[in-house]
Amino acid sequence: MEFFRIHRVIPFMKHAIVFNIISLITFLLAVIFLAVRGLNLGVDFRGGTVIEIAYAHSADLGGIRTAIDKMNLGEFAVQSFGSANSALIRLPLKEGVSSAQLSERVMTALRADDPSATQQRVEFVGPQVGKELYENGALALLLVSIGIVAYLALRFEWRFAVSAIAANLHDVVIILGFFALFQWEFSLPVLAAVLAVLGYSVNESVVIADRIRENFRKMRKASVPDVINSAITSTLSRTIITHGCTLMMVLSILFFGGETLHYFALALAIGICFGIYSSALVMAALVMWLGVSREDLVKPEKRAGAGIEKILP
Numbered sequence: 001m002e003f004f005r006i007h008r009v010i011p012f013m014k015h016a017i018v019f020n021i022i023s024l025i026t027f028l029l030a031v032i033f034l035a036v037r038g039l040n041l042g043v044d045f046r047g048g049t050v051i052e053i054a055y056a057h058s059a060d061l062g063g064i065r066t067a068i069d070k071m072n073l074g075e076f077a078v079q080s081f082g083s084a085n086s087a088l089i090r091l092p093l094k095e096g097v098s099s100a101q102l103s104e105r106v107m108t109a110l111r112a113d114d115p116s117a118t119q120q121r122v123e124f125v126g127p128q129v130g131k132e133l134y135e136n137g138a139l140a141l142l143l144v145s146i147g148i149v150a151y152l153a154l155r156f157e158w159r160f161a162v163s164a165i166a167a168n169l170h171d172v173v174i175i176l177g178f179f180a181l182f183q184w185e186f187s188l189p190v191l192a193a194v195l196a197v198l199g200y201s202v203n204e205s206v207v208i209a210d211r212i213r214e215n216f217r218k219m220r221k222a223s224v225p226d227v228i229n230s231a232i233t234s235t236l237s238r239t240i241i242t243h244g245c246t247l248m249m250v251l252s253i254l255f256f257g258g259e260t261l262h263y264f265a266l267a268l269a270i271g272i273c274f275g276i277y278s279s280a281l282v283m284a285a286l287v288m289w290l291g292v293s294r295e296d297l298v299k300p301e302k303r304a305g306a307g308i309e310k311i312l313p
Contacts, residue, residue, distance in 0.1 A: 010233045013225040016285035023282050027170050030177020037180045042187035043077060043090040043125070045134045049099040050123045051089040051106060052081060056116040059087040065259065067109045073102070075185060079260040086120070099124040137191045144195060145169065148202050156209050157296050163286035164205040167278040171201050175270050179263075189264040197271025200246075204239065204279035211235050212287070216294045224292065228284050239276060247272050 012019075043050075053059065064078050064087055074092045081088035094102055103122040110117040145165055153161035172194055179186050211231035219227050250272065254265035 006233055006236055008233075009226070009230050010236075011225075012229050012232050012281060013285065013288060014229075016281070016288065019277075019281040020285055023170060023278065026174055026177075030174045030180070033177045033180040034173075037183065039176065039180055039186040040075075040183045041134070042075070042185045042190075043092055044188040045131070045186070046092060047125045048093050049091045049102050050121075050125055051091070051103050052120040052122075053087045053089060053107075053110065054118050054120050055085050055087075055114065058084045060114075061087060061258065061260075063113060064089065064110065067113055068106060071105065071109060077185075077187065077260070133188065137188075140195060141172070141198070144198055148198070152202075152206070152209070155206075156213065157292065159287050159290040159292045159296070160205075160209045160283075163283045163290065164202060164209070164279075166286060167205065167283035168198055168201040168275070170278050170282060171197055171271055171274045174274050175267050178270055179267070184263055184266070187263065189261070190267050193264045193267035193271065197268060197275060200272065201275035201279055204243075204275060205283050207235055207238070208232060208279060208284060209287075212284070212292075213297045216297050220294070224288055228288055232280050232284060235280075239280070243272055243276050 053064070059080065061078050061080065065076075068076055068078070068089065068091075073094065076092065077090040079088050080086065089106065091102060091106070099122055103119060107117065107119050145168075148168065149161045149165050151161075152164050175194055175197065176186075178184070179190070184190075208231055211234055212228055215222075215227045215231050215234075219230065222230070247269065250265050250268045253261050254269060257265055
């Protein structure tokens with residue numbers, strides 16, 4: 001469904017070099033920030049103490065955060081767990097303090113505010129477990145990337161596969177660059193957001209690639225840049241509506257979802273914005289520069305005995 005249609009074809013490919021220079025500079029800055037500052041890994045990856053708390057009533061997550069923040073234990077995470085009456089607290093490793101001692105200090109502080117607080121369990125998550133999570137997350141990112149390349153190569157053509165994965169990994173690196181620059185906490189929910197952005201960007205790339213293939217069938221005398229410009233322009237209405245609605249939902253989570261979902265939503269918001277840009281302006285330009293042609297997507301077929309070629313639908 002289209003609520004509005006853009007009738008004039010916008011010459012995006014005329015400015016392809018400018019768009020990609022901007023992308024290259026942004027990408028290189030993200031890489032520099034990652035190399036110099038690194039990611040601020042959360043408790044999920046560094047290891048620490050996990051404490052499950054239960055209350056006789058709904059857990060006041062804000063009150064728990066305030067109480068723990070006064071203890072100066074470093075970066076921590078508090079989230080709902082299981083039911084509204086339970087909360088899960090993740091605390092970083094503290095040199096010279098055991099998990100039992102740390103949990104006792106936390107419970108003393110929480111019971112001072114609410115005597116109904118009871119400790120359900122306390123666990124120590126070692127650095128080795130965090131390292132395994134980090135490595136498994138990187139492996140998941142690699143496998144998703146390989147799957148995307150294989151899918152696009154089979155459905156369209158290898159040029160689309162290479163261009164799409166380059167554009168989409170560009171989005172991932174930029175998200176990580178933001179987290180490195182501002183030292184925002186990188187946790188498992190953020191990793192999930194990064195993987196979601198990778199899939200989300202692929203969807204936009206597939207839509208544009210499909211329209212490019214369709215235009216090659218319809219616009220037989222048009223040049224490759226004109227075909228791509230028409231494809232991007234014709235999908236622009238759908239892009240604005242779809243991604244605008246998605247971004248509004250993500251921003252509502254960012255502003256009203258609480259501290260637990262804050263960085264998850266922030267990573268999604270950054271990824272959606274750059275995903276639109278890279279799919280339309282980076283991926284399409286790379287496809288053009290790799291030399292895509294009508295013959296690559298629309299194969300001729302000879303009719304038996306007629307010697308006449310026709311274009312497959």
